[in-house]
Amino acid sequence: MSRRLELRQVSKSFGDIDVLAGITLHVEPGEFVSILGPSGAGKSTIFRLLTGGLEGHGGGVDFDGQPLADARRPFAFMPQHDALMPWRTVIDNTALGLEVQGMSRKAARDEVAPLFGEFGLAGFEHKYPAQLSGGMRQRAALLRTVVQDRAMLLLDEPFGALDALTRTGMQRWLQTMWDRHRWTVLLITHDVREAVFLSDRIYVLSGRPARVLREVAIPLPRPRKDLASPEATAIEADILHTLLDPQPAQRT
Amino acid sequence: MSQPFSAAPRIAALFAKVGPALLSVGTLVLAWELYARISGISPTTLPAPSRVLFQAILQRQALFDNTVPTISATLAGFACSLAVAFILSVLIDFFKPLRLALFPVFVISQTLPLVAIAPLVVLWFGFGLTPKIMLVALVTFFPMLVALVQGYESTDRDISALLSSMGASRMRIFLLARLPSSLPYFFAGLRISITYAVVGAIFAEYAGAAKGLGIYMLNAKNNFRPDLVLAAVLVSALLTLALFAATVLIQRAAMPWERLDAARKS
Ligand SMILES: Nc1ncnc2c1ncn2[C@@H]1O[C@H](COP(=O)(O)OP(=O)(O)OP(=O)(O)O)[C@@H](O)[C@H]1O
Ligand SMILES: [Mg+2]
Numbered sequence: 001m002s003r004r005l006e007l008r009q010v011s012k013s014f015g016d017i018d019v020l021a022g023i024t025l026h027v028e029p030g031e032f033v034s035i036l037g038p039s040g041a042g043k044s045t046i047f048r049l050l051t052g053g054l055e056g057h058g059g060g061v062d063f064d065g066q067p068l069a070d071a072r073r074p075f076a077f078m079p080q081h082d083a084l085m086p087w088r089t090v091i092d093n094t095a096l097g098l099e100v101q102g103m104s105r106k107a108a109r110d111e112v113a114p115l116f117g118e119f120g121l122a123g124f125e126h127k128y129p130a131q132l133s134g135g136m137r138q139r140a141a142l143l144r145t146v147v148q149d150r151a152m153l154l155l156d157e158p159f160g161a162l163d164a165l166t167r168t169g170m171q172r173w174l175q176t177m178w179d180r181h182r183w184t185v186l187l188i189t190h191d192v193r194e195a196v197f198l199s200d201r202i203y204v205l206s207g208r209p210a211r212v213l214r215e216v217a218i219p220l221p222r223p224r225k226d227l228a229s230p231e232a233t234a235i236e237a238d239i240l241h242t243l244l245d246p247q248p249a250q251r252t
Numbered sequence: 253m254s255q256p257f258s259a260a261p262r263i264a265a266l267f268a269k270v271g272p273a274l275l276s277v278g279t280l281v282l283a284w285e286l287y288a289r290i291s292g293i294s295p296t297t298l299p300a301p302s303r304v305l306f307q308a309i310l311q312r313q314a315l316f317d318n319t320v321p322t323i324s325a326t327l328a329g330f331a332c333s334l335a336v337a338f339i340l341s342v343l344i345d346f347f348k349p350l351r352l353a354l355f356p357v358f359v360i361s362q363t364l365p366l367v368a369i370a371p372l373v374v375l376w377f378g379f380g381l382t383p384k385i386m387l388v389a390l391v392t393f394f395p396m397l398v399a400l401v402q403g404y405e406s407t408d409r410d411i412s413a414l415l416s417s418m419g420a421s422r423m424r425i426f427l428l429a430r431l432p433s434s435l436p437y438f439f440a441g442l443r444i445s446i447t448y449a450v451v452g453a454i455f456a457e458y459a460g461a462a463k464g465l466g467i468y469m470l471n472a473k474n475n476f477r478p479d480l481v482l483a484a485v486l487v488s489a490l491l492t493l494a495l496f497a498a499t500v501l502i503q504r505a506a507m508p509w510e511r512l513d514a515a516r517k518s
Binding site: 048051052053073075076077079080081083085086087096097100101128129130131148 | 419428508
């Protein structure tokens with residue numbers, strides 16, 4: 001079976017600022033992969049290249065063994081901020097992708113409505129985003145992402161804006177959801193614990209210009225229950241060390 | 253125990269909102285009334301507010317007959333200006349160089365002094381509705397255009413990126429994101445422009461008209477009746493307030509989520 005997504009030596013610069021300096025990574029079907037890196041490294045830039053928000057880059061991108069063409073939209077994308085439309089009710093926000101795909105508003109609503117319970121949003125269908133808590137907004141944005149039924153999910157720091165307690169709850173929830181649905185996911189985060197808890201593999205990026213410092217497989221058994229098991233904590237400490245003290249070999 | 257749907261708290265809340273405004277206006281009017289009475293100034297120079305009000309009631313039929321054409325000129329001119337501003341704003345949003353080509357022209361159009369331009373427009377287009385529509389449009393068109401163009405540009409970049417990741421066309425992104433994003437700007441522009449529109453219409457009538465508040469004011473002035481001038485001013489102020497209130501109500505109906513957003517931010 002071919003790889004779902006493969007980036008080969010992808011580079012990108014804005015004017016004379018290099019942001020991506022040869023990123024090579026891949027995601028297998030059904031795999032949960034995270035990209036971990038410092039703020040401003042260029043993580044969101046990778047997603048913008050993949051979703052067509054940015055043009056022109058070096059290197060190659062393959063999807064299911066074929067070069068990624070503009071015409072194909074294989075990704076369901078969740079932007080860094082929830083990007084809920086304040087003027088749409090929650091149900092119409094979550095149905096947005098289906099509407100864009102050409103479904104009528106009514107049919108799109110009927111399709112997303114049964115999922116509100118699973119996403120902890122039951123009863124809030126006809127509220128506006130301003131009436132939701134931070135965690136509910138993120139779940140609504142995630143629901144909007146998964147109902148598009150694409151081959152792969154791109155999640156850009158889905159829990160970055162949440163308080164620590166809500167975030168932990170959301171991480172557990174996403175872990176359970178993933179065990180049930182086995183989506184192919186590429187997740188951006190700068191929360192090391194989150195990456196270890198959720199992922200099969202992690203790519204650790206350097207600061208700008210971003211390159212892959214390390215690729216870390218997470219052999220922890222699933223379903224995972226404990227965010228801070230001794231094994232997870234050991235991997236976490238190891239990755240943190242790489243992030244805080246990158247490329248010690250180059251220092252003399 | 254308090255009744256959940258009792259009217260008293262709502263009336264109290266309303267009074268808390270309009271109370272200060274009533275108080276300041278009331279104080280001003282009272283001071284004016286006292287000055288007019290105590291100083292013994294001639295009513296042909298400065299009539300007391302009570303006299304203005306009394307004359308306004310006496311002349312209500314004439315005032316009403318002259319208010320109707322002003323309202324129609326205001327609304328017709330404003331509707332034309334809105335339609336053109338909307339069409340142009342969409343064109344500019346889809347074709348950015350148009351903005352560079354057109355904005356300087358419109359900026360210059362805003363520097364034209366109404367005093368000079370109004371008589372000319374009346375000279376060219378006569379005493380009918382056309383010159384009034386044109387002058388109202390002249391003063392309201394550019395603020396509305398700027399509001400709309402800025403409103404489109406205020407669209408959250410994440411929302412645009414999300415829509416294009418979903419495969420939405422430019423037209424689709426405009427309709428789903430840019431147009432709704434412009435609503436707060438549109439209504440802010442609307443509230444300001446509607447007050448300009450009344451002034452524009454009165455100015456146009458002042459420069460020449462068969463009927464209207466503007467020409468009524470001019471005639472009253474020429475007859476040395478400042479009380480009637482002020483009565484017409486009172487009517488035009490009430491008209492402006494009413495139009496302003498109407499835009500606020502339309503905005504509430506059109507943007508039910510907005511008050512929720514405001515409540516969340518405060
Ligand atoms: N259109 C652009 N023009 C110029 N520079 C840009 C542009 N877009 C992004 N950058 C720069 O590229 C760098 C990487 O941005 P990016 O948003 O990918 O970072 P990030 O890793 O997602 O950061 P964060 O974790 O804070 O979200 C930043 O330094 C940013 O200033
Ligand atoms: Mg980012």
